[in-house]
Amino acid sequence: MRVDNHVILGKDERKEIVEIQVDGKTIHAKKGEMIIAALMANGIRINRYTVKKKEPRGIFCGIGQCTDCVMVVNGKPNVRTCITPVEDRMIIKTQYGVERSNG
Amino acid sequence: MVLREIGYLTKKELVDSNCYPSEERFNKGLVVIIECTEEIPCNPCEAACKFKAIKIGKPITNVPILDEDLCIGCGVCIAKCPGLAIFVIDKTYSDNEGLISFPYEYLPLPLIGSIVKAVNREGKVVSSGKVIKVLNNKSLDRTPVVTIAVPKEKLDEVRGIEKLESKDSK
Amino acid sequence: MIEKEVVVIGGGPSGLSAAVEAAKRGAEVLLVDENLRAGGQLFKQIHKFFGSSAHKAGVRGIDIATELLEQARECGVEVWLNSVVVGLFNERKVAIKRTLTDNSEKLEIVQAKKIVIATGASENAVRFRGWTLPGVMGAGAAKTMTNVNRVLPGKRILMIGSGNVGLIVSYQLMQAGAKVVGVIEAAPQIGGYGVHAAKIRRAGVPIYTSHTIREAIGSKSVEKAVICEVNDKWQPITGTEKILEVDTITIAAGLKPLIELAMMYNCKCSFIPQLGGWIPLHDENMESTISGIYLVGDATGVEEANTALEEGRLAGIAIAEALEYISLENARKLKKEIWQRLNELRMGPFGEARMLAKNNILTGCKKQ
Numbered sequence: 001m002r003v004d005n006h007v008i009l010g011k012d013e014r015k016e017i018v019e020i021q022v023d024g025k026t027i028h029a030k031k032g033e034m035i036i037a038a039l040m041a042n043g044i045r046i047n048r049y050t051v052k053k054k055e056p057r058g059i060f061c062g063i064g065q066c067t068d069c070v071m072v073v074n075g076k077p078n079v080r081t082c083i084t085p086v087e088d089r090m091i092i093k094t095q096y097g098v099e100r101s102n103g
Numbered sequence: 104m105v106l107r108e109i110g111y112l113t114k115k116e117l118v119d120s121n122c123y124p125s126e127e128r129f130n131k132g133l134v135v136i137i138e139c140t141e142e143i144p145c146n147p148c149e150a151a152c153k154f155k156a157i158k159i160g161k162p163i164t165n166v167p168i169l170d171e172d173l174c175i176g177c178g179v180c181i182a183k184c185p186g187l188a189i190f191v192i193d194k195t196y197s198d199n200e201g202l203i204s205f206p207y208e209y210l211p212l213p214l215i216g217s218i219v220k221a222v223n224r225e226g227k228v229v230s231s232g233k234v235i236k237v238l239n240n241k242s243l244d245r246t247p248v249v250t251i252a253v254p255k256e257k258l259d260e261v262r263g264i265e266k267l268e269s270k271d272s273k
Numbered sequence: 274m275i276e277k278e279v280v281v282i283g284g285g286p287s288g289l290s291a292a293v294e295a296a297k298r299g300a301e302v303l304l305v306d307e308n309l310r311a312g313g314q315l316f317k318q319i320h321k322f323f324g325s326s327a328h329k330a331g332v333r334g335i336d337i338a339t340e341l342l343e344q345a346r347e348c349g350v351e352v353w354l355n356s357v358v359v360g361l362f363n364e365r366k367v368a369i370k371r372t373l374t375d376n377s378e379k380l381e382i383v384q385a386k387k388i389v390i391a392t393g394a395s396e397n398a399v400r401f402r403g404w405t406l407p408g409v410m411g412a413g414a415a416k417t418m419t420n421v422n423r424v425l426p427g428k429r430i431l432m433i434g435s436g437n438v439g440l441i442v443s444y445q446l447m448q449a450g451a452k453v454v455g456v457i458e459a460a461p462q463i464g465g466y467g468v469h470a471a472k473i474r475r476a477g478v479p480i481y482t483s484h485t486i487r488e489a490i491g492s493k494s495v496e497k498a499v500i501c502e503v504n505d506k507w508q509p510i511t512g513t514e515k516i517l518e519v520d521t522i523t524i525a526a527g528l529k530p531l532i533e534l535a536m537m538y539n540c541k542c543s544f545i546p547q548l549g550g551w552i553p554l555h556d557e558n559m560e561s562t563i564s565g566i567y568l569v570g571d572a573t574g575v576e577e578a579n580t581a582l583e584e585g586r587l588a589g590i591a592i593a594e595a596l597e598y599i600s601l602e603n604a605r606k607l608k609k610e611i612w613q614r615l616n617e618l619r620m621g622p623f624g625e626a627r628m629l630a631k632n633n634i635l636t637g638c639k640k641q
Contacts, residue, residue: 001424001425001428001450002423002424002425003419003423003424003425003449003450004423005210006210006423006448006449007208007209007210007212007245007247007448008208008245008319008333008335008448009319009420009423012423033422034422036418036422037418037422037423037424040418040422040424040425040426041424045407045408045493045494046407046493046494047407055405056406056407056493056494057405057407058406058407058408058410058494059407059410059414059418059426060409060410060411060414061395061396061410061411061413061414062410062411062413062414062415062417062418063308063413063414063417064307064308065395082414082417083308083309085309106463106467106470106471107462107463107467108461108462108463108482109474109480110435110463110467110470110471110473110474110480111470111471111474111475112467112471138468138471139467139468140467141466141467141468141621141622141623142620142621142622142623143323143466143468143621143623144323144324144325144617144618144619144620144621144624145323145324145325145330146325146326146330147321147326147330147331149326150326150327150331151326151331162617162620163324163325163617163620164617164620164621183331185320185321185322185323185330185331186323186466186468186469186471186472187468187472188468188471208448209447209448222475222477224471224474224475225474225475225477226474226475226476226477226478227477244321244331244332244333245333246321262475263475263476265477266447266476266477269450
């Protein structure tokens with residue numbers, strides 16, 4: 001859920017939208033926002049699954065320190081979605097365990 | 104102090120900490136209550152009052168003391184307090200009702216003239232209230248100040264309103 | 274190899290203040306920050322600060338951040354953003370993984386005369402069954418989502434920890450539109466200021482003292498939390514379990530200084546729980562046990578933004594003095610004023626433990 005108006009931050013003036021793909025589904029994101037924000041605004045809370053027990057993981061520290069939020073972005077795994085901004089036509093995939101870069 | 108366990112001040116603690124103006128002063132009109140009883144290094148309220156009615160001095164951990172005779176209840180200090188702990192009470196508003204002004208940093212802001220649920224320090228609804236004034240000008244630096252009218256006997260308890268349902272825009 | 278007189282590592286309130294004070298007196302300053310924007314935690318502090326009205330009390334952290342960034346720009350501080358200091362080497366060489374304007378990366382080694390470590394602190398974790406579920410996160414992550422990214426991390430929130438961070442972030446989550454179902458605190462008393470607690474109590478948020486969390490339940494993300502009472506030995510009391518319907522659990526259980534760079538350079542550290550853990554020691558100029566390395570802000574003891582600002586200023590002035598951009602006389606006067614303000618900010622029941630700890634640091638810091 002986005003915070004469009006806030007008593008201290010004011011109205012959200014960001015108008016530019018970009019389209020990104022998450023696991024094959026197209027979603028809209030605000031230009032320049034962090035990937036995790038776009039995912040969260042669209043109700044997506046799971047970023048990856050662990051290697052052995054295949055358990056879901058999502059954002060934990062929010063500032064690029066813990067790597068719980070990593071996903072495969074444009075073919076590159078282990079991208080910290082909490083500190084990486086979206087780009088138009090970015091392709092994002094839920095990361096399963098340890099993945100190899102493929103492009 | 105019970106404050107440390109339950110997270111809010113009882114009237115007894117406030118009276119014991121000299122935070123409560125006298126009944127005599129209440130009956131003269133608008134006056135401020137500063138519900139701040141702990142020694143924290145902080146003094147924007149003292150700096151805000153151009154009538155010099157709030158005294159902290161040095162060290163700045165001193166608990167603020169209100170000079171009820173110098174205070175005219177203008178309420179400039181309400182939005183200046185980082186702890187949102189200052190209120191203005193008017194027990195002379197009418198025969199049955201009094202006014203309380205409090206800081207309210209949430210959206211949506213209540214509409215003037217609307218009926219709201221007034222809450223006590225524990226967040227429990229203790230009365231209904233009518234919104235008399237809503238200030239949100241630049242000098243408040245985004246701490247809106249809301250004034251509601253409630254039954255006079257509720258003025259010792261009421262310190263805010265129940266959060267309103269979110270609507271688009273405001 | 275690039276040479277810079279002063280390298281400041283970390284662009285939060287303490288690093289920015291140090292950079293500004295040194296640069297405005299003529300020093301050549303490079304500030305390095307790993308984020309896309311400097312400001313550290315300040316851009317998440319949407320509330321008005323406490324402290325002395327003569328020194329920014331009553332101003333929101335976000336506005337102090339904007340002002341500091343502007344001052345840094347005006348003083349000619351060079352800033353490398355999205356760049357990480359990966360190591361400190363002999364004779365004050367700083368290894369930086371630098372991101373250039375075309376987004377390519379380059380490893381730079383910068384030779385500094387003076388280094389300021391302003392790396393801040395990171396949140397502690399609290400472990401309980403189910404803590405790895407999506408929806409369990411640090412309070413810092415939650416406030417970053419609402420105050421910077423403008424997105425709610427969840428709708429129904431349980432806050433663990435009633436220190437100032439737990440209380441303030443609960444308030445900010447409500448301002449963003451979430452419901453805070455409760456705050457739990459393992460100790461028998463609330464940790465933060467009474468006025469912060471009062472704000473959230475007035476909004477109907479219960480604070481459960483002497484409570485801990487047993488479990489987070491959910492299949493793919495948090496759906497419920499099980500909390501229970503603890504006895505005077507911090508042990509859970511069976512039979513007192515309560516189930517709360519929440520989708521998010523935020524952890525505000527303290528912070529610990531980020532000291533890897535200080536340790537890498539062999540700065541002496543002591544274990545001081547009152548300041549968050551292992552603390553690199555400093556003298557009254559904020560200089561560590563190694564000459565030329567300064568430490569400021571949360572990296573040298575978890576306190577508050579206003580103490581971070583002052584410690585940063587102190588280091589900046591001490592550095593300007595050491596590099597002879599300011600007279601000993603002027604430096605002494607300015608440093609004395611800052612120490613008075615720091616002592617004032619550490620007074621009272623909430624500050625005394627920190628005051629004592631900081632005094633111990635000063636006496637324990639002997640140059641090597």
